[in-house]
Amino acid sequence: MSTATNTWAKFLKKYKFLHVKLHGLRHTAATLLREHGADQRSIQKFLRHAKLETTDRYTHEAETVNRALIEPLEALNPKNLKFAP
Numbered sequence: 001m002s003t004a005t006n007t008w009a010k011f012l013k014k015y016k017f018l019h020v021k022l023h024g025l026r027h028t029a030a031t032l033l034r035e036h037g038a039d040q041r042s043i044q045k046f047l048r049h050a051k052l053e054t055t056d057r058y059t060h061e062a063e064t065v066n067r068a069l070i071e072p073l074e075a076l077n078p079k080n081l082k083f084a085p
Helices: 003-014 022-035 040-047 052-058 067-075
Strands: none
Touching: 003 022, 022 040, 022 052, 040 052
16 A cells, blocks of 8 residues: 555544545546536646546546536525425
């Protein structure tokens, strides 16, 4: 196990987070950046990819979610909702 991987495993255990591969965070970051409007070139620079095609592989299908549909749901306060019986 590499030093970075070992450190990451200790961090997850210490803070009782679910296991996720460290490399998976790069994919998650790329996808979240894309979902929030960052362009592929900016993400490429952020992740330090030599080729844009690599960045394209890092941004996953979640980017196709229409943020305009989700944002109102995210703004809802569950305490003020009346749920159907």
